[in-house]
Each structure stands twice: as C-alpha cells, then as structure tokens.
Amino acid sequence: MNTSLTFEVLLYLNSYYFGLFAVCEIGMNVVKYMNFPDLKHFSTDFGILMAVCVIELFRVILARKGNLTERKWPVLVAIFLTIPSLAGVLYFMIWQSHALRFEYIICGIQVGLQFVEIVTGILCLLPFCKTPEYY
Amino acid sequence: MAEVHIIGQITEAKDFPKENLFCKWYLQVGNNWKVISGKKEGQTQVTSPQFGKVCKWSYPIDIHLATAGLQGWPKIYLQVYHLDWLGRSHIFGYGFITVPTTPGTHILDCYTWRPFGTIKDRFVQYFLGGGYQIKNPDLIFSSGERYKLSTEAMGVVSFELCVVLRNFSNYGVEYDTSLENVTTIQSSETNVKKGTTSPILSTTAVPTTTCKANSSCFANSTNNSVTVPPTQQTTALVTTPIPASFFHFDIKTSERSSKNLCICDLTIDYCDLNCCCDKDCSLENKLVFDHCEEDFRQYDTRYCQYVKHIYVNKTPHEFQINQNGLFCIVRSNLPASYIVQRKQPLKSLQDAQFERQNKFNWPKPTHEDSQIFNYFNYTYGKPLLILRNNTIENLQFLKSFVVTSCVVKEDIKYLIDVKSSCSHTNISADNYYLKADTFFRNMTIIANPGLLNVSKHKNFLKNCTKDVCLNVRPKICNEDFEDCVQISPNDTRIKSSCKVNIANNELFCINLVQNVRYNFYHNGSSGLIKVELYLILKSATFYYHQEMEFSQTIEVNFIWWNHTLNYSSHLSGNPGYLVGKPILIANIVSINVPINNTNSTSNATSYKQQLQLYRNPSDFTENFLVLPFVNSEGVCVLSKHKYTPVEFGYNVYLRCEINDYLWIKNLSAKNVCIAVQNTIFKYWALKVTNGTLSNRVIALFGNAYIYNIGDWLRPMFENDLKDILNRTWGEFDRQNKTLKCGNITTLLITEIFHARVDFDDIINQEKILATTFQFDNFQNFTFALNHTLQFYIKLGAQVMFHDITTKKMRKLVDPPSLKIRLPHDFFYPFVKIDNHGVRQALFMNNNSIDRICKNCGDIVNRYCCRYQKRCCEYLNPSGCPTPASPEARISCRTPQFCRSSTDCPMFKQCCDTSICGATCMKPTFSGYRY
Incomplete structure (x- = not known):
C-alpha cells in the first residue's frame, strides 16, 4: 500500500473538510451566542475553536509539505500537532456548554479523519527513514 | 549556402490545467544544416499569471541557420513543465512545430500532449504529482511504435516567428515573392482555420404568403394556421361540423401586442363612455367624456425606467417613469x-x-340513510342512537346559538359530556321539548349498534332485547337533584299542562321540564350498560305582556361502569396547576395512632396524636376551593351540589345575598352576631371549628399527594378569625324589637400567589406559593327580631391570582467540597473552646430561622423578614437582606408606621396619617365571572 498516497489523499480531503468544519463551527458558535443565554464558558469555547482552527491549518500544510517533499520533520511535527487538534475537537463533542447534533456529526467525522491521519502519517514516516531511492 | 533566419518569440502558454509553467525548447535540424549563430535550445522562466490562466513568457528566439538542402527543415520541440508550491516540477506537455517554410511573420500554435497512464497512475499523479515522462526526447518525433504511447491533450503554446529566407533561389527553390509580407495563421493541426468566414446560408423556411389578384391569400407556411376564407365568398352560411383541429389556433394568433390594447374598450364598433383609448370614439365624442377610465395595465415596476400610459386632458400620453429607488433595475x-x-x-x-x-x-350531499345503518360499535364522538317508534334516530338536544333561545339541534355524541342551557320562547303544553315524555317515553337507547343483529331477524327493531335497547328510567328530582323519586314511565302525574287565565292575562303551566340529566354508564368499547334520567319539573306563570321565556338545561354525563365518584382522585394538573382547573384543598385532622409498645407487657395500647390530611372523596367542596353559587335570583347557595369552584388563573368577583335564619333563644346579643358572622363564614366555605382558623391546607401543585404534608401549604389570614369574631358587637333594641350587629365582615378577598417553576425536565409548571385570605367591608346591620332572626346580607367574594414568577437564573452547582473532620483542638490543642460556641454552630446548621424571626428588629443569623423591614423602618433602619418564610411574614404583617402606601403590607391599603389604613386603590378585576 502506498502510504504516502493514502496520507496525501486524507490530507487533501481534510484540507477541504477543514474549511467546512471551521465555517460551520464558527457559525454555530455565533448562533449559540445569540440564542442561548445560559452559555457559561462561551469565551473558552470560542478560544478553543480558534486555537483548533489555527493548529489544524498549520498541521495540514505541514503534513502535505512533508509528505510531498518526502521530508520527515514536517510530518513528525504535523503528527504531534494532531494531538492538540484532536483534543480540541473532542472538547467540542463532549465538554463544551451545548453540543448541537450537527456539531456532533461534523466533529465525529473530523475525529475519524484525524485518527486515520495519525496512523497513516506514522506509517508513511517509516519508509522515509530508509535511504531514498534515485533513478 | 541558403540561409534561414528564425526570429521571434515564444509568446504564451494557454489552456493548461494549472499555471506556474515554464518550457524547455530545442531546435531540431537535419544533418546538412548548420547553426551559424544563436542558441539552439533554451528554457523560459516560470510564469504565474495574476489574472487569467494564460502564462506569458515572451521568450525571444533568434537563430541563423545555413543549409545545403531542404531535408531536415528546422523543427522546434518543447517540453512544458509545471512548478508546484513545493518547488517540484512536473511534466505538463510535449509538442513540436515545424518552422514555416514561407518567409514572413507567422503565429503558430503548438498543441501539446502528455503521456497518459492507467487510472491508478493518474490517481497518484493527481495527489502526489509526477507521472510518466519520456525518457528519450527523440520519441516526440520518432516514427517508432507510437501506438503504444497513449497521450492526453494539454495546453497550447503560441509562437510568433519571423522567417527570413536567403539564397534559396540560387539552389532552385522558388517561392512566390507576392507572399512576402503577408501574415498567415498556421497551425500544426490539420484543421486549418481560415481567416474568412463564409456566410451561413439560412436554411430556415420563411413563411411566405402569396396573394393573388382575386384577393385570395394562402399562407404558405407548414404549420397549421387558420386559413381565412375570403369574406366575399361566404354569402351562404353552411353549417358543417367543425373539425376539432380547427380550434388548434396558432400561438401567434392569440398573442397581441400590449401597446395597442385598450382595456376599457368593451364594445366593438361602439364608443365606450369615458374610454379615451377606444378607437371608435371620435375626437368630438371625447368632448362628452368627464374623465378617462383608469388604465389598469400592470407595469413591471422593478425597472428604473418604464413607460406608462396616462391620459391627460383626454389625450393619451406616454410618461417615462423614472424611479430613484436604489434597488430598481437599471439594465438587465x-x-x-x-x-x-x-x-x-x-x-x-x-x-x-x-x-x-x-x-x-362544493361538498357532495351525503346520504343520511347510510349513517343509520352503520352498525359498528360506538367510538368516541359517534352519535348515540335511539329507537323511537321503530325507527333509529340520533339522540339530540337543543342548543342556543348566538342568542339564548333554543335554535340548534345537536347530536349527543358518545363519551362527550354536555352541559348546555337555552331558553324556549314557545311556551305551551304542546311544546315537544317542554314535555317530560319526550325524554324517555316510547324510546329505548341502543347500547351498542354492533349488537343489533340485522341479518338474523328481519324484525330486529321490534324484537330488540333489553340489554341491547336500554330502557330509560326517569327520576323526578328537586332543584338540587336531590331527593329523586323513581316514577313509572306511564305515570300521568308528570304530564305537563297549561292553563290560560284571560282575566290576569297570564299563562300558568305545570310540569315543564327545567333540567334534564342523562347519566350514561358505559364500559368503553362494549357500549352503554345503563341509562339514568333525572328530570326537574317546574311550574311557572307567564304573562302575555311580557316576553315568555323558559330556560332549560340539559346535562349528559358519561360515566364508566363500576365507577364511583371520587373527587379526591381528581387532579388539577400534573404536576403544575393547569389554567381553569380547581384548586385542591385538604383538611388537617389529628388522629390517634396506636403505638406498638413492645416493651410494655400490658395489653393497653397507647395512642399518639398525629396530624394527617383528609379529603372527603364524595364532597366536591371538601376537595376543592369553592365559593358560593349565585343562582338566578342573586342568592348565595352553597351545598354539596351547588358551588362555584375557584378555577386556577381566573380572577373572580362575585356578589350575592344570603337569606338565612337563626334560632336566637337564650343567646346574648354578641353571641347572636357571632353566629351571624359564622354563618357568613360558612357561605365562604370557611369552616370555623372552636373559634379558630379552619385546618385547611392548599395544594402547592395540581397533583399534591394526600399523604405528603410537604405538598400542602397553610393559607395565610390577615386577621385571625377569632379576632374578627371578637370584634363583632351586638345590641338588642327591645323597643323596636331589633338587633344591631356591628363589625360584620362581608367581603372575602382571596389572593393566590403562583409562579412557574421548573422540575427536572418539565418546565413552566404552575405552583401556588401563597394563599392569603383577607376580610373587608366591615358593616353594621340592624335586623328585625322575632323568634328567629331572619337576615339578608349582601356578601362579596373576590379571588385574585398574582403571578410572581421571577426571572430564572441558572446557578452552577458548587464544586464538590471535601469535608474533613478534625478534632476541634487539632490546631489549637491547648486552647479550650467552650460548649456555647459549638451549640451556636449547630443551631445555624439547623436552619430554623423562621421560628425565631418574629418581632420587629429581630435579626437572627443575618436574616430577617422583608415585611419587618417595612414596618420597622424607623425603628431599625438597618437592612434586612433576605426574605424569610411566609409564616414570618404574617407575624410582621401588622404595620406600625408608614410614609407611603408601599410601606403597607398590601398595596390596596393606604398610608393614612402614618398608619396603614383599610382601603385605598380599588383593585381592578379581570375575572370573567360576575
């Protein structure tokens, strides 16, 4: 199996999905802020959302760059960045003030993507440790 | 040697899927060619266009070649590469062009291609980049097995080349010099685009109409438009069946241009009045017109400019309307x-x-017969069937509509209780609905239509058994449906009759039916089981000079079989009160509970007094808060059957008169007056036992449980009933044989404070938080004395509901705290804490503030009641932070000093000479009942 290809396909999907995710999450936060008066930690929620957005952006760029140019450091950093991003997405699913059903769905997809990306990212790091082949 | 100059540039690359392109090129010439000067190969820069998708290179080419023959005429082959965002270059196309053999300026398009892999290769290529490349560049123009090379088209690279030939004529190569300086557009593709475009010949058929000299025209079109016969020839009318296709008009014929339409022109060849656009009206005709009819043409007003047709001074004008709205369409x-x-x-x-x-x-008329022979079992809402004179009918009752008189007949429907009254104006013994016979005689009620076996017996209506056709057993009752007497259906005593007394101009009727009450005992799906009929007959005198009216009430109750009436099981909401439901009450009784004393050897069991709640299940007035019923004469009636329930959410103000008597033998004047006052209390359904407040409690919720005292709340009384009774005074006047009673209260003000509270997930449930009873309108009366004391007193009763819901606040649960119990001398092992301090702390935990905070100025544990602050404002100006319990509030209800009416406990009391007075702002009543 071409892990590099799998990883790139996942990142490609994620790069588009992340846009949808960010737009929907920000939109839903605005809706929640307008409609639910009993939000207790809205600032925390929104702060974590912004952090997740930034981390996710860097993660996808780094991972794609590392994968396509076959360098291991960006991929490694990207895999490590996945962990806080995953934690943030899980926060939206489980711990935030009001988790809407739509949020539940999109966060679930995002968690799945990130989980598979971690696995494939580690897998595709392994062949890079060997000497590259040239012809 | 013949020489060729190739001067020009690689201008641009277009139609490539991505930008960021560069290109490598190489000039390929034959063996007998020689490059004299200029570079044979080169590479362009990477261009990323900001606008559009065309990469402009403008890379110069300047080569001077010499040749000894035409073989191997120079060709340029090129490779286009794409540079991605990570700095990797991918092959994006190969292509070659032959340098034109004619001298002059040429614009050349080089169509490029790229090797084409399998679908998997393309998948990898899309995501990871790379792809097939040609190892040997000769393959581009080699003639080997090219069929194995599958390619896809990429973009187009444009060249602009100037070819200058020299000395070719010396070697016998001739070319037409006239072609010099002519720009030709050539392409490496075989399909050469030519500069000239030949005019496209119209092949669409244009319908032509040929008209001959004898004025008969024939449309020469292919579609079936109507052929108009010449009018001159239709001298004889021939009626022939018109073929259907005749009516298939051409679409064009029905379309008319809107400009020439005149909407008000409604008569042909005739001048319509005030229709200025009518062409039949001459200019002189128009002088007659008063005005011009409005042109009802509808315009598309979305546009900023449109032309409107308006008549000014009876002449048509076209007005150009200019809108200045921001959202009008300027152009589309x-x-x-x-x-x-x-x-x-x-x-x-x-x-x-x-x-x-x-x-x-329109609804289709339904056949009523079909309804009768619908022998299915009764379900909710199905009309009840009766058998009268061997025909099946629906049981009906009369109903008022808009006015009070009985005008509408309505079916009695299964399981739908009815209580309706209307008044008859046609008073006579012959009035069908005023006769008692109507309601039971010659009539059986069908228990369940499914039981009627139609197919078995032809004469099923006559042979109807008693369990299928239920007989109605009438009972005659007194006014309150009490003391009912069963009568036989053939009893003639209940026959109604009327007598006219001409002398007095009156009509006297006896045994008119005033009240009808059907009790249908049913068993759900298996239909009716028993029918009871209660009738109240009345005799009445009517006067002819007055309007004759006789009010009749019909009541239909459906009762489950084997069901006893139990008011205690009726809830008024679950859990919160529902609007319109009565308010649950109960009485506190103390009962003796035997204590099982296991230690004692004696047989005698000791009893312990225990408070319990009790509700008499058969009496409505003991289960629900009631007020007296006001009958049509304005007299208060309060009995087991006659009452006015206080319904949650509805304010009530009722006034009625009590008409009662007392035995006054051996009683002092004051005691008589106390007895009068007690009678009044009785009418307010306030039971006074031993001169103290009744032991009544009111349910907090509509589903209060009788065994849970916490569900019930004691009402608050402004004055103790004992005080009110003590305040009355009486005095006999022996001379006039009268009794004077003073300070008798005649107005009961009930105020119910309720709020919407949330349970776990059931929100906005009404809960009663307080009920207050206040007495007002203290009056003095003078009664005439006799053996009995007959008295008439006008009573009033008010019920007000106050919503005291506050804004809900969601408080977060405190974080869990860990309680560590250390010995009290853990930190200070040598300092002794006295017992008093420990006890004080225990008391604070006990949370028994209410019992302590009773007197003005008392501040216990930082709490005191809010009302206390009001009455003690001058005594104790220090703040009282938190409201205390209702009990504590009552105790400090009596005001001492006040500055404004808001200091007084109830707003309706006025601050009168620094003491809260009795009356002030009249409360407004929004109740529906008078």
Whole structure:
C-alpha cells in the first residue's frame, strides 16, 4: 500500500473538510451566542475553536509539505500537532456548554479523519527513514 | 549556402490545467544544416499569471541557420513543465512545430500532449504529482511504435516567428515573392482555420404568403394556421361540423401586442363612455367624456425606467417613469427569453378533473340513510342512537346559538359530556321539548349498534332485547337533584299542562321540564350498560305582556361502569396547576395512632396524636376551593351540589345575598352576631371549628399527594378569625324589637400567589406559593327580631391570582467540597473552646430561622423578614437582606408606621396619617365571572 498516497489523499480531503468544519463551527458558535443565554464558558469555547482552527491549518500544510517533499520533520511535527487538534475537537463533542447534533456529526467525522491521519502519517514516516531511492 | 533566419518569440502558454509553467525548447535540424549563430535550445522562466490562466513568457528566439538542402527543415520541440508550491516540477506537455517554410511573420500554435497512464497512475499523479515522462526526447518525433504511447491533450503554446529566407533561389527553390509580407495563421493541426468566414446560408423556411389578384391569400407556411376564407365568398352560411383541429389556433394568433390594447374598450364598433383609448370614439365624442377610465395595465415596476400610459386632458400620453429607488433595475442583460405559462386550453375532461384536485369544491350531499345503518360499535364522538317508534334516530338536544333561545339541534355524541342551557320562547303544553315524555317515553337507547343483529331477524327493531335497547328510567328530582323519586314511565302525574287565565292575562303551566340529566354508564368499547334520567319539573306563570321565556338545561354525563365518584382522585394538573382547573384543598385532622409498645407487657395500647390530611372523596367542596353559587335570583347557595369552584388563573368577583335564619333563644346579643358572622363564614366555605382558623391546607401543585404534608401549604389570614369574631358587637333594641350587629365582615378577598417553576425536565409548571385570605367591608346591620332572626346580607367574594414568577437564573452547582473532620483542638490543642460556641454552630446548621424571626428588629443569623423591614423602618433602619418564610411574614404583617402606601403590607391599603389604613386603590378585576 502506498502510504504516502493514502496520507496525501486524507490530507487533501481534510484540507477541504477543514474549511467546512471551521465555517460551520464558527457559525454555530455565533448562533449559540445569540440564542442561548445560559452559555457559561462561551469565551473558552470560542478560544478553543480558534486555537483548533489555527493548529489544524498549520498541521495540514505541514503534513502535505512533508509528505510531498518526502521530508520527515514536517510530518513528525504535523503528527504531534494532531494531538492538540484532536483534543480540541473532542472538547467540542463532549465538554463544551451545548453540543448541537450537527456539531456532533461534523466533529465525529473530523475525529475519524484525524485518527486515520495519525496512523497513516506514522506509517508513511517509516519508509522515509530508509535511504531514498534515485533513478 | 541558403540561409534561414528564425526570429521571434515564444509568446504564451494557454489552456493548461494549472499555471506556474515554464518550457524547455530545442531546435531540431537535419544533418546538412548548420547553426551559424544563436542558441539552439533554451528554457523560459516560470510564469504565474495574476489574472487569467494564460502564462506569458515572451521568450525571444533568434537563430541563423545555413543549409545545403531542404531535408531536415528546422523543427522546434518543447517540453512544458509545471512548478508546484513545493518547488517540484512536473511534466505538463510535449509538442513540436515545424518552422514555416514561407518567409514572413507567422503565429503558430503548438498543441501539446502528455503521456497518459492507467487510472491508478493518474490517481497518484493527481495527489502526489509526477507521472510518466519520456525518457528519450527523440520519441516526440520518432516514427517508432507510437501506438503504444497513449497521450492526453494539454495546453497550447503560441509562437510568433519571423522567417527570413536567403539564397534559396540560387539552389532552385522558388517561392512566390507576392507572399512576402503577408501574415498567415498556421497551425500544426490539420484543421486549418481560415481567416474568412463564409456566410451561413439560412436554411430556415420563411413563411411566405402569396396573394393573388382575386384577393385570395394562402399562407404558405407548414404549420397549421387558420386559413381565412375570403369574406366575399361566404354569402351562404353552411353549417358543417367543425373539425376539432380547427380550434388548434396558432400561438401567434392569440398573442397581441400590449401597446395597442385598450382595456376599457368593451364594445366593438361602439364608443365606450369615458374610454379615451377606444378607437371608435371620435375626437368630438371625447368632448362628452368627464374623465378617462383608469388604465389598469400592470407595469413591471422593478425597472428604473418604464413607460406608462396616462391620459391627460383626454389625450393619451406616454410618461417615462423614472424611479430613484436604489434597488430598481437599471439594465438587465438577460438573454432572449420567453414566458412559459398556461394558455393552452385543456384538451380533455380528464385534464379538467386532474386540475380540479385540491381546489375548492362544493361538498357532495351525503346520504343520511347510510349513517343509520352503520352498525359498528360506538367510538368516541359517534352519535348515540335511539329507537323511537321503530325507527333509529340520533339522540339530540337543543342548543342556543348566538342568542339564548333554543335554535340548534345537536347530536349527543358518545363519551362527550354536555352541559348546555337555552331558553324556549314557545311556551305551551304542546311544546315537544317542554314535555317530560319526550325524554324517555316510547324510546329505548341502543347500547351498542354492533349488537343489533340485522341479518338474523328481519324484525330486529321490534324484537330488540333489553340489554341491547336500554330502557330509560326517569327520576323526578328537586332543584338540587336531590331527593329523586323513581316514577313509572306511564305515570300521568308528570304530564305537563297549561292553563290560560284571560282575566290576569297570564299563562300558568305545570310540569315543564327545567333540567334534564342523562347519566350514561358505559364500559368503553362494549357500549352503554345503563341509562339514568333525572328530570326537574317546574311550574311557572307567564304573562302575555311580557316576553315568555323558559330556560332549560340539559346535562349528559358519561360515566364508566363500576365507577364511583371520587373527587379526591381528581387532579388539577400534573404536576403544575393547569389554567381553569380547581384548586385542591385538604383538611388537617389529628388522629390517634396506636403505638406498638413492645416493651410494655400490658395489653393497653397507647395512642399518639398525629396530624394527617383528609379529603372527603364524595364532597366536591371538601376537595376543592369553592365559593358560593349565585343562582338566578342573586342568592348565595352553597351545598354539596351547588358551588362555584375557584378555577386556577381566573380572577373572580362575585356578589350575592344570603337569606338565612337563626334560632336566637337564650343567646346574648354578641353571641347572636357571632353566629351571624359564622354563618357568613360558612357561605365562604370557611369552616370555623372552636373559634379558630379552619385546618385547611392548599395544594402547592395540581397533583399534591394526600399523604405528603410537604405538598400542602397553610393559607395565610390577615386577621385571625377569632379576632374578627371578637370584634363583632351586638345590641338588642327591645323597643323596636331589633338587633344591631356591628363589625360584620362581608367581603372575602382571596389572593393566590403562583409562579412557574421548573422540575427536572418539565418546565413552566404552575405552583401556588401563597394563599392569603383577607376580610373587608366591615358593616353594621340592624335586623328585625322575632323568634328567629331572619337576615339578608349582601356578601362579596373576590379571588385574585398574582403571578410572581421571577426571572430564572441558572446557578452552577458548587464544586464538590471535601469535608474533613478534625478534632476541634487539632490546631489549637491547648486552647479550650467552650460548649456555647459549638451549640451556636449547630443551631445555624439547623436552619430554623423562621421560628425565631418574629418581632420587629429581630435579626437572627443575618436574616430577617422583608415585611419587618417595612414596618420597622424607623425603628431599625438597618437592612434586612433576605426574605424569610411566609409564616414570618404574617407575624410582621401588622404595620406600625408608614410614609407611603408601599410601606403597607398590601398595596390596596393606604398610608393614612402614618398608619396603614383599610382601603385605598380599588383593585381592578379581570375575572370573567360576575
């Protein structure tokens, strides 16, 4: 199996999905802020959302760059960045003030993507440790 | 040697899927060619266009070649690469062009291609980049097995080359010098585009109409437009069946230009009045006109500019309307369009039927017969069937509509209780509905239509058994449906009759039916089991000079079989009170509970007094808060059957008169007056036992549980009933044989404070938080004395509901705290804490503030009641932070000093000479009942 290809396909999907995710999450936060008066930690929620957005952006760029140019450091950093991003997405699913059903769905997809990306990212790091082949 | 100069540039690359392109090129010449000067190969820069998708290189080419023959004429082959965002270059196309052999400026398009892999290769190529490359560049123009090379088209690279030939004529190569300085556009593709475009010949058939000299015209078009016969020839009318196709008008014929339409022109060849656009009206005719009819043409007002047709001084004008709205359409660039709308006539009846669906239709008349022979079991809402004179009918009752008189007949429906009254104006013994016989005689009620076995017996109506056709057993009752007497159906005593007394101009009738009450005992799906009929008959005198009116009430109750009436099991909401439901009350009784004393050897069991709640299940007035019923004469009646329930949410203000008597033998004047006052309390359903407050409690919720005292709340009384009774005074006046009673209260003010509270997930449930009873309107009365004391007193009772819901606040649960219990001398092992301090702390935990905070100025544990602050404002100006319990509030209800009315406990009391007075602002009543 071409892990590099799998990883790139996942990142490609994620790069588009992340846009949808960010737009929907920000939109839903605005809706929640307008409609639910009993939000207790809205600032925390929104702060974590912004952090997740930034981390996710860097993660996808780094991972794609590392994968396509076959360098291991960006991929490694990207895999490590996945962990806080995953934690943030899980926060939206489980711990935030009001988790809407739509949020539940999109966060679930995002968690799945990130989980598979971690696995494939580690897998595709392994062949890079060997000497590259040239012809 | 012949020489060739190739001067020009690689101008641009276009139609490539991505930008960021560069290109490598190489000039390929034959063996007998020689490059004299200039570079044979080169590479362009990477161009990323900001606008558009065309990469402009403008890379110069300047080569001077010499040749000894024409073989191997110079060709340029090129490779286009794409540089991605990570700095990797991918092959994006190969291509070659032959340098033109004619001298002059040439614009050349080089179509490029790229090797094409399998679908998997393309997948990898899309995501990871790379792809097939040609190892040997000669393959581009080699003639080997090229069929194995599958390619896909990429973009186009444009060249602009100037070819200058020299000395070719010396070697016998001739070329037409006239072609010099002529720009030709050539392409490496075989399909050469030519500069000239040949005019496209119109092949569409244009309908032509040929007209002959004898004025008969024939449309020469292919579509079936109507051929108009010449008018001159239709001298004889021939009626022939017109073929259906005749009506298929051409669409064009029905379209008319809107400009020439005149909407008000409604008569042909005739001048319509005030119709200025009518062409039949001459200028002189128009002088007659008063005004011009409005042109009802509808304009598309979305546009900023449109032309409107307006008549000014009876002459048409076209007005250019200029709108200055920001959102009007200045110009629209829509392509040519047409409107799809319904204008074709419907072709068949089926089409019309189809279009008719979901439109308004008059209802089809239903056959009433079918309803009768519908022998299914009763279900909720089905009309009750009766058998009268061997025919099946629906049981009906009369109902008022808009006015009070009985005008509408309505079916009695299964399981739907009815209580309706209306008044008859046609008073006579012959009035069908005023006779008692109507309601039971010659009539049986069908227990369940499913039991009627139609198929077995032809004469099933006559042979109807008693369990299928239920007989109605009438009972005659007194006014309150008490003391009912069973009568036989053939009893003639209940026959109604009327007598006219002409002398007095009056009509005297006896045994008119005033009240009808049907009790249907049912068993759900198996239909009725028993029918009871209660009748109240009344005799009445009517006067002819007055309007004759006789009010009749019909009541239909459906009761489950084997069901006893139990008011205690009726809830008024679950859990919160529902609006319109009565308010639950209960009485506190103390009962002796035997204590099982296991230690004692004696047989005698000791009893312990225990408070319990009790509700008499058969009496409505002991289960629900009631007020006296006001009958039509304005007299208060309060009995087991006559009462006015206080319904949650509805304010009530009722006034009535009590008409009662007392035995006054051996009683002092004061005691008589106390007895009068007690009678009044009785009418307010306030039971006074031993001169103290009644032990009544009121349910907090509509589903209060009788065994849970926490669900019930004691009402608050402004004055102790004992005080009120003590305050009355009486005095006999022996001379006038009268009794004077003073300070008798005649107005009961009930105020119920309720709020919407949330349970776990049931929100906004009404809960009663306080009930207050206040007495007002203290009056002095003088009664005439006799053996009995007959007294008439006008009573009033008010019920007000106050919503005291506050804004809900959601408080977060405190974080869990860990309580560590250390010995009290853990930190200070040598300092002794006295017992008093420990006890004080225990008391604070006990949370028994209410019992302590009772007197003005008391501040216990930082709490004191809010009302205390009001009454003690001058005594104790320090703040009282938190409201205390209702009990504590009552105790400090009595005001001492006040500055404004808001200091007084109830707003309706006025601050009168620094003491809260009795009356002030009249409360407004929004109740529905008077």
